[in-house]
Amino acid sequence: xxxxxxxxxxxxxxxxxxxxxxxxxxxxxxxxxxxxxxxxxxxxxxxxxxxxxxxxxxxxxxxxxxxxxxxxxxxxxxxxxxxxxxxxxxxxxxxxxxxxxxxxxxxxxxxxxxxxxxxxxxxxxxxxxxxxxxxxxxxxxxxxxxxxxxxxxxxxxxxxxxxxxxxxxxxxxxxxxxxxxxxxxxxxxxxxxxxxxxxxxxxxxxxxxxxxxxxxxxxxxxxxxxxxxxxxxxxxxxxxxxxxxxxxxxxxxxxxxxxxxxxxxxxxxxxxxxxxxxxxxxxxxxxxxxxxxxxxxxxxxxxxxxxxxxxxxxxxxxxxxxxxxxxxxxxxxxxxxxxxxxxxxxxxxxxxxxxxxxxxxxxxxxxxxxxxxxxxxxxxxxxxxxxxxxxxxxxxxxxxxxxxxxxxxxxxxxxxxxxxxxxxxxxxxxxxxxxxxxxxxxxxxxxxxxxxxxxxxxxxxxx
Numbered sequence: 056x057x058x059x060x061x062x063x064x065x066x067x068x069x070x071x072x073x074x075x076x077x078x079x080x081x082x083x084x085x086x087x088x089x090x091x092x093x094x095x096x097x098x099x100x101x102x103x104x105x106x107x108x109x110x111x112x113x114x115x116x117x118x119x120x121x122x123x124x125x126x127x128x129x130x131x132x133x134x135x136x137x138x139x140x141x142x143x144x145x146x147x148x149x150x151x152x153x154x155x156x157x158x159x160x161x162x163x164x165x166x167x168x169x170x171x172x173x174x175x176x177x178x179x180x181x182x183x184x185x186x187x188x189x190x191x192x193x194x195x196x197x198x199x200x201x202x203x204x205x206x207x208x209x210x211x212x213x214x215x216x217x218x219x220x221x222x223x224x225x226x227x228x229x230x231x232x233x234x235x236x237x238x239x240x241x242x243x244x245x246x247x248x249x250x251x252x253x254x255x256x257x258x259x260x261x262x263x264x265x266x267x268x269x270x271x272x273x274x275x276x277x278x279x280x281x282x283x284x285x286x287x288x289x290x291x292x293x294x295x296x297x298x299x300x301x302x303x304x305x306x307x308x309x310x311x312x313x314x315x316x317x318x319x320x321x322x323x324x325x326x327x328x329x330x331x332x333x334x335x336x337x338x339x340x341x342x343x344x345x346x347x348x349x350x351x352x353x354x355x356x357x358x359x360x361x362x363x364x365x366x367x368x369x370x371x372x373x374x375x376x377x378x379x380x381x382x383x384x385x386x387x388x389x390x391x392x393x394x395x396x397x398x399x400x401x402x403x404x405x406x407x408x409x410x411x412x413x414x415x416x417x418x419x420x421x422x423x424x425x426x427x428x429x430x431x432x433x434x435x436x437x438x439x440x441x442x443x444x445x446x447x448x449x450x451x452x453x454x455x456x457x458x459x460x461x462x463x464x465x466x467x468x469x470x471x472x473x474x475x476x477x478x479x480x481x482x483x484x485x486x487x488x489x490x491x492x493x494x495x496x497x498x499x500x501x502x503x504x505x506x507x508x509x510x511x512x513x514x515x516x517x518x
Contacts, residue, residue, distance in 0.1 A: 132205045132318075133325055143203060143319060144387040151198035151380075155191040165377045166191045185373060187365050192376035199383060200333075203318040205325055206351035210361040211376065215314060215334025216242045217369030218348030222332060223247075224254070225360045226279045226308045232257045233279040234272060236293075238286035238491055240312065241475075244483065263293045269301055280307045284323065285315040288439055288475040288499045289491055290414050292423035295430060299327050314338075317466075319390040320432045330356060337466030338435070340382035341389050347371050347379050389468065392504035394433030399507050400500070401438045409518050414439040436502045437465055441494065442518075449474075449496045455517035458510060465501030470510065472500045 132143050140146045155163045168190070171183030183189055188197070188210060200209035212218045219242065227233060235247055237260045247258050259272035263282060280302050282293050302309040310330045311323045317338035323331045333339055335347035350360050364370060371379070394417075401415035416427035417434035427434050442449050453461055459470040476495050483493070502510070 132202065132322065134202050134205050135207050136201065138202050140202070146199065146202045147386045148384045150202040151195035153195075154198060155195035163192070163195060163377060163380055166373050168373070186368065186370050188361055188370050190373055190376075192373045192380070193371070196371075196376050196380050199380065200349045201351055203383070203386075204331055204351035205322050206331070206357075207354040208357035209349055209351035210357050210364060211335065211371045211379070212348040212350070212364050213369045213371050213375075214346045215332070215336055215348040216246070217364065217367075218332045218334070218350045219243050219312065220246050220250075221360055221363050221367060221369060222310060222330060222350050223251070223256075223279070223281070225356075225363050226310065226330070227251075227256050228278060230255045230257075230276060231278040232259070232274045232276045233281055234259055234261050234269060234277065234307075235281050236261060236263045236283065236286065236291075237487075238263065238283075238289045238291050240283065240287040240314075241483070243281075243312070263291060263298075266297060266301065273305060277305070278308055279310055281310045281312075283312045283315070284321055285416065285435065285437075287315060288437070288497070289493065290315075290416055290421070290437065290439055292416055292426040292430075294426065295323075295326055303327075315437060315465075316431060316435050317386065317390055319386055320394070320435055321430060324351065326430075329353070330360075335379055336464065338390055338393070339386060339466075340379050341385065341467055342378075342382055343464065343467035343469065345375050345378045345382070347375055389504060390433070390435070393436030393466075393502060396502045396504065396507050396510070397434065397436045397438050400502055400510060403511055403514075404438065404440050407518075409443055411441045411443045438500045438502060440498055440500065441496045442498070446495050449498065452517050453498070456513055457516075458505060458513045459500065459503075465499075467501075468504050470501065470503035470505060472498065475499050 131141055132146060138146070138150060140150060152163060155166065157164050169185045171190070173181060173183070185193075193211065196211050197209050200211060201207065212221065219240075223233065223246070233247070233251070233256070235243070235258050251258055257274075257276075259274075261268045261272055263286075269280075280298070282298060285292055299309060301307070308330070309328045310332065311328050312332045312334075313321060313323055314332070314334040314337050317333065319338070330350060330352040333349045333351075335349050336345060339349070340347060350357065397415065398417040401413055401418050404410045404413045405418060405420075415421060415434060415438045416423055416431075418424065421427070442452060453472060453474075456472065459472040461473050462471045463473060464471060474495070475493055475497060483491075
């Protein structure tokens with residue numbers, strides 16, 4: 056066992072023991088930050104909550120009423136719609152199932168049909184057609200996604216990019232202008248730079264922490280301010296309170312891409328966001344076998360976005376709906392494991408002599424760590440880092456790994472690893488990448504739910 060592994064194990068044991076003796080307060084104090092009640096207590100949790108094993112950690116607190124009260128508040132969903140379920144874990148399993156049930160089946164069947172029978176006196180609004188997003192699998196999944204997000208309504212789409220592009224077009228209207236962060240998912244960047252101007256729209260790049268730049272780039276036709284809850288791949292976190300106040304002041308539509316966290320770790324609508332986007336390909340499905348997206352928000356906005364999705368044809372097929380619905384049922388247990396593995400691995404890397412830098416919001420030295428503690432249940436499963444030495448050494452290291460596959464994407468049960476300069480951020484110029492801190496050696500590690508000891512051992516042999 057290496058020095059880094061030994062120190063990691065000791066720190067981990069110390070953290071668990073320290074947790075056992077720490078009182079977790081319910082934080083009944085008045086919330087002065089405008090943050091929803093389910094978020095105001097998150098800073099009360101110790102940093103090491105995110106990497107202790109479920110059985111060890113929860114066992115230590117089995118009889119702690121304060122702890123269970125705190126955890127339940129985190130995962131309670133405030134839905135504007137009537138639902139018999141209060142907590143995310145239960146919603147993920149049961150919500151919407153009645154809309155697609157048949158013949159007493161416990162599992163949701165696949166309605167693999169492009170069209171559905173009508174009666175002679177049915178009106179146009181009664182048409183059931185798969186491209187219109189109203190088959191039984193769609194209705195069940197849309198209802199579940201709305202409940203998970205705490206939204207009036209939601210719509211699933213054929214990919215995360217379908218959700219991103221349609222939401223941008225729907226919210227921009229005619230000749231609209233959008234504020235976009237410089238640290239942005241490559242697909243969103245490509246759509247903005249290659250197509251928005253062709254379609255009569257415009258955009259400006261902003262720094263997520265510089266409100267003066269936001270003000271400077273406002274135009275009479277600015278309609279949308281677009282951010283990511285955790286930027287891909289640089290893992291920056293905006294000041295949500297300042298952002299929402301700015302949107303309210305200037306009557307901007309607030310849109311957030313929450314793909315890196317999922318509704319388990321963060322529910323933006325509870326803070327006051329207008330629309331939340333997910334690439335369901337990632338954590339929501341969690342098994343690397345579906346491409347899908349979703350948008351959630353007010354019923355009025357979702358109806359508009361759904362209509363545009365139907366016309367553009369970016370609708371999820373019934374079998375993919377079934378797979379996504381099935382994946383969501385294990386969202387809570389999977390994301391807990393991602394959270395725990397990622398923080399543990401980030402702490403291991405931070406102590407390693409061959410690692411030059413580590414980026415993970417769960418680490419105390421991350422510039423936005425306090426924001427992560429305040430708003431998130433956990434910092435999710437992506438850790439970014441650079442090794443000391445040359446690019447050649449980095450490439451040799453990647454090719455020597457046995458467990459993680461070199462592939463784009465994240466959020467699956469299996470670990471994936473790669474260089475964003477060649478994948479998600481490949482469209483950026485070299486200067487733009489370096490300005491964001493994305494060097495040729497910058498590694499994005501999407502940690503799966505394998506045993507952490509196996510992952511560490513694999514990295515040790517590759518190094």
